[in-house]
Amino acid sequence: MSQKIIFTNDVNQAIEKTLDGVDYNKLFVLTDINTAHFVMPKFKDTLSKNGVIDITIKSGDVNKNLESLSHVWKQLGENGATRRSVLINLGGGMVTDLGGFAASTFKRGIRFINIPTTLLSAVDAAVGGKTGINFNGLKNEVGVFNEADTVIISTLPLDTLPIEEVKSGYAEMLKHGLLSSPEVFNKLLEYDFQDYNPELLLDLLEESVNVKREIVRQDPHENGLRRALNLGHTAGHAFESLAMKRMSPIPHGYAVAWGMIVELVLSHMILKFDSSVLHRYADYVYRNYGAFNITCEDYPELLSLMRHDKKINSGEINFSLLGSIGDVKINCITDEDDVKAALDIYRDLVHI
């Protein structure tokens, strides 16, 4: 794995240093309209000094499509990009996914640098080599596995984000903590969103990215272990879909934070996961994320959604569960009564 990840809150210096070490003929930066407006100004001087050419696409997952991809290919070609050119992707997961795919395929692959601007993309989309676009109504239907040459991770762009966005990304960090060790997990539960501390957050982010990095290293093409990263997502996706049907969508990370409560309950029931850790986790989530409201009338719908989660091969409900912090078991088959009991206990834990 030759990918370089730099953790710093002096992003301008990191950009300078990275570009100094790269032999390129033309430099491009891809942003969406939002990052162009809110984040780009922080780095504009450094990038301009290096003769950067801007490419901008529309914001939002709905624009992570073939039309935006074609636009990037065209802009690269018409501005004289060659195999020796470099593309910087400055944005959230939508920009790093689409820009990574554009770079991986332009002239059969040019180098690219990711500068994620959301906590979620820093911790998730920017590391692990997944690139791609939505196509024909399906998420990430086409793409390639290919890692950025360099990823520059900072908490600097988070200043411009609403706190809900930060919390949403933080849920994935909590997941990595649970997949890692009690030390990492305990530190994460101490973080206080009321007392914004960029240096502490950057340290936590570094630990979290390294957890994911190690899992991806062991299973780059998602053949097995990488499914550990689905922790919280089977129940979480069901919550997300239910919220969508109720016409009041919830942020992805919130759904994962709540989904992990359900799945830790299942871990306790099936694999004897320590109930005191479960309670501490549920308490942290309740205090910082509130609760997703469900009643037992929602159970049939939720069970059906969990059964159809795209990451499941057959009709059974299949979870990645924990025996203890850092000890994950993928492909745990559960029966419906266990899941219903876990949903009951979830409701107790979040006081609904």
Add this chain to the structure above:
Amino acid sequence: MSQKIIFTNDVNQAIEKTLDGVDYNKLFVLTDINTAHFVMPKFKDTLSKNGVIDITIKSGDVNKNLESLSHVWKQLGENGATRRSVLINLGGGMVTDLGGFAASTFKRGIRFINIPTTLLSAVDAAVGGKTGINFNGLKNEVGVFNEADTVIISTLPLDTLPIEEVKSGYAEMLKHGLLSSPEVFNKLLEYDFQDYNPELLLDLLEESVNVKREIVRQDPHENGLRRALNLGHTAGHAFESLAMKRMSPIPHGYAVAWGMIVELVLSHMILKFDSSVLHRYADYVYRNYGAFNITCEDYPELLSLMRHDKKINSGEINFSLLGSIGDVKINCITDEDDVKAALDIYRDLVHI
């Protein structure tokens, strides 16, 4: 390199055996309208027995575009392809290039099998991992390097091709002979197109593909040595473009066969390449390919075309030349007078 290349004239058996060894859930075959009509019937029974789903695109390099690619992605998705599916690309370089790119990107990559149906694609496009499409008016503007799991190479589909097509592909084999050894090269010069011998041709093809395979193995991403494969192409592309401007296009392989005469003359002038080999080669080409007609009035145009060949970095004329058979020197800078002298001698050698 895990790619498997099977040389056989019992293609049906090779397909059976290959599919037996692969764990897949759905099987697709991509053809263009021509190969669907002329070649597919030879293998239809075997493929149908394995429950193949057909995808067909329009023929011709002009259709190696984003529209055809989208069509393939859509057909894969709508017919339930998953990461465990397999795509067979049955066709010339246009089909293997586009189909290879579609497979490499659908759900971030599914496995594919190439069955090239022209000599050129067998010897060139099907091996080496170059996939892609034309985009925004530029050839192979987007794509990836990714090898087929298996390539099944035979001379069987050549029965349905005009002899000019076969000769065109054979020129690339002659090139590989020159890049390899006197033994390989001498055998190639003994082949008689009047006396069609599929088994002998298959043997020659195997040797030729192995020459390319070895070069690609040493330089998969075209950083240096792979430019050896440009032998004959700098002068050849200039002939091809001139013919296009004259509104009477010539087959690519013919242009390369003639271009190699020019470049072997230069090799003799600059690197003391053996003139008797040059004469034997030029004689073989003249007898089988005839001559491309030029006068000294075409020289300025040809020089300008060679200078702008896309594989050249600067304004100089840069060739891959030979010190002897198998001893290639890339990046040989020449001056214009040498090239003019080489064009004079080319005209002598092909009696114009």
